[in-house]
Amino acid sequence: MSLQPFPGAGFFHDGQVSPIITAMGQRLVEEGCSQYQVGPGPAWSGADQASYAAFQRKLGFSGGDADGIPGQTSWDRLQVPSPNGGGNRVSSPAPGHGVTTAYHIPGSWSLGYHTGADYAAAEGTPCVAVLDGSISETGEDPNAYGNYLVLRSNGFDYWYCHLSQRTVGRGASVGAGQQIALVGHTGNATGPHLHFEKRPAGAGFGQDVNPNW
Structure with a gap:
């Protein structure tokens, strides 16, 4: 499996649409951190941020380090597969x-x-x-x-x-x-x-x- 490299914190914002976001959401579901009502989709949303914050807390992060915006360390731990196989x-x-x-x-x-x-x-x-x-x-x-x-x-x-x-x-x-x-x-x-x-x-x-x- 080829992993998706970290696209940078600035990638995750309202209006961003990408299969990377769907792949991330699917991994968050697998990690038991889902805050989704209908499942992850390709558009960045508040549910994505809440789910990612739950994952950051699972890793032991707190405060500003658990704000739901991916960083390099947590992204590497999540191991998001490349949505196009790399x-x-x-x-x-x-x-x-x-x-x-x-x-x-x-x-x-x-x-x-x-x-x-x-x-x-x-x-x-x-x-x-x-x-x-x-x-x-x-x-x-x-x-x-x-x-x-x-x-x-x-x-x-x-x-x-x-x-x-x-x-x-x-x-x-x-x-x-x-x-x-x-x-x-x-x-x-x-x-x-x-x-x-x-x-x-x-x-x-x-x-x-x-x-x-």
């Missing part, structure tokens, strides 16, 4: 949406071809990590990529561009399927979509490769 692929970086503008087709882009794959979707559509990895870079590029982040995994950088919002920060460890951003149309974009680009780790613009995973 490195397994998801079907799309924008679940439920397929490629609408393919990679490397010729056109009026600055290099004469499309450097990634576009996934047209409504603004606010969740974007997820396609593999386990870490967020190696975040930034703003108002004339091109807009609001973006970079997932580094297995020697490659996966660029998520034109975002309306990032839901994880630089340096965060993330699991495949975890929500990391929301679709937008920031930067040079004619409408809301995710521009998904792949490069060798650390490579610059124009060193793109086929954005598979």
